[in-house]
Amino acid sequence: MARPNGCLSPFRRKHPYKRADAKQAHHLDIGYWTLDIGYFHRVFMHTVILGNGVSGITAARHIRKESDHQITVVSDESEYFFSRTALMYVYMGHMRAQDLKPYEDWFWEKNRINLVRARVQGIDFAAKTLHAEDGRAIPYDKLLLATGSVSNKFGWPGQDLAGVRGLYHWQDLEQMEKYSAGLQRAVIVGGGLIGIEMAEMFHSRHIPVSFLVREKSFWSSVIPPEESAMINRHIREHGIDLRLETELKEILPDEQGRCRAVVTSRGEEISCGFVGLTAGVRPNVDFLKNTGLDINRGILVNEYLETNIPDVYAAGDCAEMRQPRPGRKPIEAVWYTGRMMGEVIARNICGSPLAYDPGFWFNSAKFLDIEYQVYGDVPAKLPEHQATIYWEHSSGKKSIRLNYDRQTGAVTGFNLMGIRYRQEVCEKWLRDGTTIETVLQHLGLANFDPEFYPEHESELIDLYNRQTGKSLSLKQKRGLAGVLRFLVSE
Amino acid sequence: MQNASLSLSNPAPMMTTGRQKLALAISGVGILLLLMVWAAGKALAPVPTSLAALVLITAGIALFIREEYVARPEGIKNNGIWFRSLTARGVWGWLTGVVITGFYVSLYWFPQYLTGLIQLFDPLSQVLRGRASDQWFVYGVLYTGAVLLMGAKFLYKYRHNPYQRIRTWSVMLFQLGFSFLIPGLLMRLQQPEIYFTYWWPLSYYQGTPMAHEGYSGSSLGTFFFFFGLAMFFIGTPVLTYFFGKRWYCSWVCGCGGLAETAGDPFRHLSDKSLKAWKIERWMIYSVLVFVVLMTLLLWANVATGRSILQGISEPFYKTYSFLIGSAFSGVVGVGFYPLMGSRVWCRFGCPMAAWLGIWQKTKSKFRITTNGGQCISCGNCSSSCEMGIDVRAYAQKGQDIVRASCVGCGICSAVCPRGVLRLEGE
Numbered sequence: 010m011a012r013p014n015g016c017l018s019p020f021r022r023k024h025p026y027k028r029a030d031a032k033q034a035h036h037l038d039i040g041y042w043t044l045d046i047g048y049f050h051r052v053f054m055h056t057v058i059l060g061n062g063v064s065g066i067t068a069a070r071h072i073r074k075e076s077d078h079q080i081t082v083v084s085d086e087s088e089y090f091f092s093r094t095a096l097m098y099v100y101m102g103h104m105r106a107q108d109l110k111p112y113e114d115w116f117w118e119k120n121r122i123n124l125v126r127a128r129v130q131g132i133d134f135a136a137k138t139l140h141a142e143d144g145r146a147i148p149y150d151k152l153l154l155a156t157g158s159v160s161n162k163f164g165w166p167g168q169d170l171a172g173v174r175g176l177y178h179w180q181d182l183e184q185m186e187k188y189s190a191g192l193q194r195a196v197i198v199g200g201g202l203i204g205i206e207m208a209e210m211f212h213s214r215h216i217p218v219s220f221l222v223r224e225k226s227f228w229s230s231v232i233p234p235e236e237s238a239m240i241n242r243h244i245r246e247h248g249i250d251l252r253l254e255t256e257l258k259e260i261l262p263d264e265q266g267r268c269r270a271v272v273t274s275r276g277e278e279i280s281c282g283f284v285g286l287t288a289g290v291r292p293n294v295d296f297l298k299n300t301g302l303d304i305n306r307g308i309l310v311n312e313y314l315e316t317n318i319p320d321v322y323a324a325g326d327c328a329e330m331r332q333p334r335p336g337r338k339p340i341e342a343v344w345y346t347g348r349m350m351g352e353v354i355a356r357n358i359c360g361s362p363l364a365y366d367p368g369f370w371f372n373s374a375k376f377l378d379i380e381y382q383v384y385g386d387v388p389a390k391l392p393e394h395q396a397t398i399y400w401e402h403s404s405g406k407k408s409i410r411l412n413y414d415r416q417t418g419a420v421t422g423f424n425l426m427g428i429r430y431r432q433e434v435c436e437k438w439l440r441d442g443t444t445i446e447t448v449l450q451h452l453g454l455a456n457f458d459p460e461f462y463p464e465h466e467s468e469l470i471d472l473y474n475r476q477t478g479k480s481l482s483l484k485q486k487r488g489l490a491g492v493l494r495f496l497v498s499e
Numbered sequence: 500m501q502n503a504s505l506s507l508s509n510p511a512p513m514m515t516t517g518r519q520k521l522a523l524a525i526s527g528v529g530i531l532l533l534l535m536v537w538a539a540g541k542a543l544a545p546v547p548t549s550l551a552a553l554v555l556i557t558a559g560i561a562l563f564i565r566e567e568y569v570a571r572p573e574g575i576k577n578n579g580i581w582f583r584s585l586t587a588r589g590v591w592g593w594l595t596g597v598v599i600t601g602f603y604v605s606l607y608w609f610p611q612y613l614t615g616l617i618q619l620f621d622p623l624s625q626v627l628r629g630r631a632s633d634q635w636f637v638y639g640v641l642y643t644g645a646v647l648l649m650g651a652k653f654l655y656k657y658r659h660n661p662y663q664r665i666r667t668w669s670v671m672l673f674q675l676g677f678s679f680l681i682p683g684l685l686m687r688l689q690q691p692e693i694y695f696t697y698w699w700p701l702s703y704y705q706g707t708p709m710a711h712e713g714y715s716g717s718s719l720g721t722f723f724f725f726f727g728l729a730m731f732f733i734g735t736p737v738l739t740y741f742f743g744k745r746w747y748c749s750w751v752c753g754c755g756g757l758a759e760t761a762g763d764p765f766r767h768l769s770d771k772s773l774k775a776w777k778i779e780r781w782m783i784y785s786v787l788v789f790v791v792l793m794t795l796l797l798w799a800n801v802a803t804g805r806s807i808l809q810g811i812s813e814p815f816y817k818t819y820s821f822l823i824g825s826a827f828s829g830v831v832g833v834g835f836y837p838l839m840g841s842r843v844w845c846r847f848g849c850p851m852a853a854w855l856g857i858w859q860k861t862k863s864k865f866r867i868t869t870n871g872g873q874c875i876s877c878g879n880c881s882s883s884c885e886m887g888i889d890v891r892a893y894a895q896k897g898q899d900i901v902r903a904s905c906v907g908c909g910i911c912s913a914v915c916p917r918g919v920l921r922l923e924g925e
């Protein structure tokens with residue numbers, strides 16, 4: 010790993026031409042020499058990161074790239090960083106537990122990132138010390154709180170019974186595994202991304218699943234109705250018992266205190282040996298309440314991801330932006346924002362401040378066999394000032410949706426089901442405010458499906474032509490050469 | 500998060516339906532017939548026995564395909580690969596490894612123990628080649644059969660993916676045509692037995708003076724000798740420039756063909772560690788150096804009138820032939836599928852792959868691009884890379900993947916749940 014400039018010695022010879030490069034605040038002129046005060050920060054600073062998820066680990070990696078800080082990562086959940094989003098694949102047998110680790114075990118020592126397994130029960134911000142349950146005290150100079158989320162529970166009767174779990178932590182997976190032996194039916198509560206993952210997991214082991222979704226259609230608070238309907242069909246195609254407009258009323262115990270059935274809002278009783286609670290997550294901050302740290306739903310941070318307490322930062326699922334960027338939510342509990350925040354934190358902790366700017370919204374998921382990607386803003390309900398064009402393949406498993414501004418025609422969002430689009434291309438169109446008709450004619454540039462896959466962009470254009478009476482045609486097919494030309498163009 | 504399996508209970512029985520078990524039993528009886536003939540050392544009724552084995556194995560696989568793929572929505576089908584004994588280095592995996600390894604040992608060094616199987620396929624050999632069967636014909640039949648039947652399985656497994664479908668048809672047809680039917684027909688026509696898709700240095704004999712002399716009476720043979728050299732010096736750089744090494748390794752080559760079809764259930768067993776990558780680079784380029792030295796020595800021996808170098812070049816050739824040609828590419832290359840994954844030979848040994856890899860790494864338009872920041876570091880790509888490339892290490896950084904070893908099978912892209920990877924060759 011590259012060492013930062015100036016790390017080997019605090020003294021640097023003045024460079025006669027490049028004075029502007031030097032960070033003035035961190036340099037002191039002493040005659041011919043410049044004393045790099047930042048050096049002492051970089052070498053003697055002890056940064057402690059609480060949480061070894063993607064935010065904490067990204068921060069640790071980037072702090073190491075930019076400094077010689079002592080870095081300690083504290084986690085109760087697991088010894089090593091793993092990809093939380095891939096837990097399902099271990100249960101389904103696609104991968105082993107160790108395959109979830111993005112870095113080999115030697116990586117941490119080699120990069121001098123000290124991993125500590127401990128459960129922190131309190132933080133003394135005045136004394137700058139973390140206190141672990143086992144009595145250990147961990148002092149810090151800078152602290153990053155990256156504690157992630159916990160699964161929501163809404164006070165359902167029976168929600169704490171044995172065999173009732175969310176899916177977020179490694180331990181949740183262990184519990185799922187434990188209760189899967191001989192399981193006759195699982196009930197999943199909550200029609201979102203984790204809910205459908207959990208349904209797919211049980212389904213992969215031929216365990217019947219009843220999937221309770223409060224809304225009229227799966228994930229209909231986030232994706233538009235047509236896409237949502239597509240996923241409803243697909244869930245049922247797999248033989249999963251999808252029950253829309255159905256809520257959990259209570260969970261019934263057996264004599265051993267394990268769940269034996271749920272009662273739904275429709276008064277039905279479904280017997281089951283496991284209940285998956287997947288009605289979203291909330292920041293994992295309960296142990297930090299009443300410590301002087303400003304907490305609303307999450308830990309409140311400014312655009313530099315600083316909390317109200319000096320030298321304490323927060324990132325990832327547990328952080329709540331005091332002033333989110335326009336169109337963005339104060340808490341965005343997704344992998345990508347967690348990773349971006351980790352990078353920003355590293356800059357801020359190492360003394361080259363950077364405001365958190367996540368850019369255009371993007372996300373992706375996979376609903377059983379149907380992949381989903383979104384770039385830009387594609388809300389569930391189309392706003393007044395926006396228009397949309399939606400094309401769906403005859404198989405009912407692929408679709409393309411483009412949203413654009415009614416007035417200016419500028420494209421505002423891309424929603425893809427079963428088709429892959431290139432992020433850089435979509436973002437350039439969004440950034441440039443390119444009009445829908447220009448985008449349509451060059452839409453092949455965005456196509457990221459593998460070779461030999463059919464290209465459906467011209468079908469979308471035909472649809473647009475029919476709807477508007479225009480006669481546009483596709484000018485650009487899929488291919489890297491065109492993309493590279495496009496990306497460097499003005 | 501330790502090495503122990505997650506499972507407290509073995510979920511595999513739950514994941515295998517009754518019909519799948521029936522399918523495995525039917526195929527199992529067919530394979531048992533072959534094993535019995537192998538063990539008995541003679542085949543009493545070759546035609547009905549071989550037909551029965553073929554029908555049973557095919558029927559079992561067909562039923563398995565129906566139950567596992569056709570009856571379910573199309574998509575990625577990797578459920579339980581780390582739970583099943585056969586595909587997770589369990590008892591069945593080891594047993595299969597031992598049996599295949601044993602078959603190869605017998606094939607190369609103890610063909611007398613294959614008499615039963617040689618008799619079994621004698622009628623077919625007479626029909627195709629117009630001559631008696633031998634152990635290499637047995638090998639060709641079983642090899643081609645495995646590529647075709649398991650290829651059919653693969654076609655259904657990835658029926659949603661046109662790249663995989665077309666690529667698999669390609670390896671199946673190259674194996675059937677160029678590595679089975681055409682060489683057989685050439686023999687029937689009293690021509691040399693030529694495998695048009697194997698050239699020096701993979702087919703190390705093809706570049707030797709012995710091959711040149713052996714072809715001397717045949718214009719087809721002489722053509723092939725120079726065609727092979729042209730493919731090495733001109734064809735490989737040019738084709739690899741445009742398509743990457745996949746034009747050969749995962750579309751044409753028979754070793755690749757077997758790996759991509761019969762070896763597919765074992766692809767995740769390849770070692771993804773940095774250490775394995777280091778070993779790989781040492782080994783594969785050493786074999787390339789070895790084969791070049793061996794061939795140069797043989798030609799130098801001819802040039803010097805087979806005098807001073809005779810005593811060195813001959814043993815050198817024999818050592819290569821034993822260590823690399825037989826033990827590595829055959830015995831270990833296929834026998835270790837269920838233990839080290841389907842591309843052990845291609846990754847650690849094949850000199851042709853080394854040569855293709857040099858061009859792919861340095862002078863090729865082929866690469867795997869990553870889609871912005873969409874990677875979630877899940878590891879499905881790395882896990883399913885048969886060449887042991889830690890694809891995730893690149894994808895999560897948003898880097899293009901340009902690796903000498905990548906055979907362009909495209910499975911990393913297929914299994915990616917977030918649409919991050921794309922094979923690009925402009």
